Each structure stands twice: as C-alpha cells, then as structure tokens.
Amino acid sequence: MQHPIAKARAAAGDTVPSPRAPVPDPPAEGADDPVLALRGAAVRVAGRTLWSGVDLYVGAGEFVAVLGPNGAGKSTMIKMLLGMLPAAGGDVRVLGTQPGRANHRIGYLPQRRSFDSSMRIRGTDIVRLGLDGDHWGVPLWPFGARRRATRRRVEEAIDLVGASAYAHRPIGNCSGGEQQRLLIAQALVRRPQLLLLDEPLDSLDLPNQSAVTALISRICHQENVAVVMVAHDVNPILHHLDRVVYLAEGGAASGTPEEVITSPTLTRLYGTPVEVLRTSDGRLAVVGQPEAPALHTDRHASQHTDRQDSAPGTGGDHAPG
Numbered sequence: 001m002q003h004p005i006a007k008a009r010a011a012a013g014d015t016v017p018s019p020r021a022p023v024p025d026p027p028a029e030g031a032d033d034p035v036l037a038l039r040g041a042a043v044r045v046a047g048r049t050l051w052s053g054v055d056l057y058v059g060a061g062e063f064v065a066v067l068g069p070n071g072a073g074k075s076t077m078i079k080m081l082l083g084m085l086p087a088a089g090g091d092v093r094v095l096g097t098q099p100g101r102a103n104h105r106i107g108y109l110p111q112r113r114s115f116d117s118s119m120r121i122r123g124t125d126i127v128r129l130g131l132d133g134d135h136w137g138v139p140l141w142p143f144g145a146r147r148r149a150t151r152r153r154v155e156e157a158i159d160l161v162g163a164s165a166y167a168h169r170p171i172g173n174c175s176g177g178e179q180q181r182l183l184i185a186q187a188l189v190r191r192p193q194l195l196l197l198d199e200p201l202d203s204l205d206l207p208n209q210s211a212v213t214a215l216i217s218r219i220c221h222q223e224n225v226a227v228v229m230v231a232h233d234v235n236p237i238l239h240h241l242d243r244v245v246y247l248a249e250g251g252a253a254s255g256t257p258e259e260v261i262t263s264p265t266l267t268r269l270y271g272t273p274v275e276v277l278r279t280s281d282g283r284l285a286v287v288g289q290p291e292a293p294a295l296h297t298d299r300h301a302s303q304h305t306d307r308q309d310s311a312p313g314t315g316g317d318h319a320p321g
C-alpha cells in the first residue's frame with residue numbers, strides 16, 4: 001500500500017526534481033545577481049517552439065506574473081526555470097546559476113493540486129513535506145533538536161499563511177482555499193529565495209483569489225522572496241505586480257505592467273483586437289474578447305478617461321484563453 005505521505009505528494013502533483021546532492025553555486029556568482037535573468041530565452045517542446053525572445057529580470061522581493069492563453073507554455077516556463085527541460089535558445093540564469101542547480105533555494109507549487117476528501121493526512125504533514133528527506137535531503141522524521149527545529153519551522157510557515165486554525169485537520173476536510181494556503185506554506189517552509197507558483201488561484205472564488213494574492217504579495221515584500229506566479233486572469237493580481245510576462249503564439253512581451261499592458265501589445269499577442277481602457281476614477285477595462293469587460297481598481301490611478309494605447313498605464317488581461 002502506498003505510504004500516506006507519498007500519496008499526498010502524488011495528489012499534490014509534486015514533481016520537483018529532488019536536489020539530493022545540490023551542486024554548490026560557483027563562488028564568483030554572488031548575492032548581487034538577479035533572482036532571474038532571461039535574455040532572449042526560448043522553449044521548444046516536441047519539436048515546436050512555444051515561445052521565444054523572452055527577456056526578464058527579477059530582483060529579490062519582486063512579484064511577477066506569467067500570463068497567456070491555455071497552452072501558451074506558462075507551466076513549461078516554470079519547468080524550464082526548475083531545470084526540468086532545457087532552454088532552446090538565449091541565456092537563462094536562476095539565482096545566479098544554471099536552471100536546476102539552485103532548486104534547494106526555490107519553493108514550487110505545481111499546477112492543479114487537489115486532495116481527495118478521504119485523505120486523512122494533516123495539513124501540518126503536508127507542510128513538513130517541504131522539509132522531508134526524500135524531497136530536500138534531510139530526514140523525514142528527525143529526532144531531538146532537529147525534530148524540534150523542524151516542528152518550529154513548520155509552525156512558523158503555517159502561521160505565515162494564516163492556516164493555524166485548520167492545519168491539524170485532515171487535508172481532505174479543508175476547503176480549496178485552505179488547502180491552497182497549506183500548499184503555499186509547504187513551498188515556503190525552507191525559506192526559499194524564489195517562489196514558483198503555477199496557478200495558485202485556480203478554482204478559488206473571487207474573495208479567496210484576492211486573499212491568497214494579498215498573502216503572496218505580503219510574503220514577497222516582507223520576506224523579500226521573489227515570486228513568479230502563473231495566472232489566467234491578471235485582474236485580481238494586477239495592483240500587486242512589479243512585472244508581467246505575456247506568452248502567446250503571437251510572441252512574448254515582458255516588463256512592468258505599464259509597459260506591457262497596452263492595446264497594441266495585447267492585440268498583437270492574442271491576434272484579436274483587445275483594448276485597454278481607463279476610466280475617470282482610475283479603473284481599467286480590457287475589452288475585445290468574448291467575456292464581459294473587466295473593471296478593477298488600479299493603484300496608478302489616472303485623472304482622465306482615455307485609451308491606453310501607448311501611454312503608460314496599467315490594464316487587465318481578459319484576452320482569450
């Protein structure tokens with residue numbers, strides 16, 4: 001019979017390559033390196049180039065979203081950053097070294113995690129998986145001082161995500177939002193410098209999307225952890241973001257929201273007319289897709305109602321996908 005921990009990991013889609021014997025970073029590459037540096041990066045899967053020409057620089061404590069339609073290669077980008085597949089072009093540095101060599105300093109939340117309601121393993125055990133020996137190179141059930149330190153760190157991580165009230169319950173009894181917080185705590189428990197979160201808002205209702213985004217943003221800025229988060233809709237997260245990366249068959253674009261979220265750029269990327277509008281109270285709307293226009297408040301409020309075709313301003317993504 002499968003061990004409950006292994007079963008929980010399988011349910012969580014935990015497929016990070018295990019850095020049992022992490023290769024030390026070269027000494028010449030110091031703390032001043034950006035967390036991520038991509039220059040002209042490209043990815044090919046099964047002989048097909050998914051995206052190319054991606055430039056991205058992410059510093060400590062920055063919050064970045066990876067956006068784009070289904071199949072654009074967002075999850076593939078996360079996997080490339082973990083060294084699970086090679087870049088097909090350009091230069092990619094992660095925490096100052098090659099992808100895959102610094103995974104012990106990365107927290108990863110894979111896409112589409114769900115726990116069966118019959119799953120009896122507790123939230124605290126799920127969080128401790130982030131420290132478990134098979135995954136990270138320390139014993140699964142440590143004793144003595146190490147055991148106390150492990151328990152303390154697990155409690156800290158649970159506290160950080162506000163999950164103390166339900167962390168001792170079976171994970172299968174927790175709601176989707178509660179499970180999501182516990183999984184974020186698992187990704188955080190080893191104090192990573194970089195968090196890679198693949199659609200952490202998936203299947204959450206709007207209030208939970210806002211709450212989980214606010215939590216991630218707080219962790220990012222207070223703990224100085226760089227966050228790269230794949231999202232389907234930029235609207236619930238826009239006002240937290242320092243940078244965005246759009247991937248689409250029509251190409252790729254990256255930069256600050258002001259630089260990237262414009263009508264010409266989104267129209268080019270999605271191959272269909274997309275307009276980024278700004279209202280007099282600073283709210284933004286992205287129109288030109290099947291869904292109703294999306295309105296939301298922007299922290300860079302404008303005084304005028306105008307189209308943000310090329311002028312600086314932020315917007316939202318409701319492009320097809």
Ligand SMILES: Nc1ncnc2c1ncn2[C@@H]1O[C@H](COP(=O)(O)OP(=O)(O)OP(=O)(O)O)[C@@H](O)[C@H]1O
Nearest residue numbers: 045046050068069070071072073074075076077111
């Ligand atoms: N191992 C593989 N072999 C063949 N094709 C693959 C493989 N992995 C991914 N792909 C294809 O690459 C494309 C990008 O996949 P990816 O999972 O990165 O998309 P995504 O942007 O994350 O999509 P979604 O929004 O649906 O999660 C898809 O068309 C997918 O079918």
Ligand SMILES: [Mg+2]
Nearest residue numbers: 074075076111
């Ligand atoms: Mg994906």
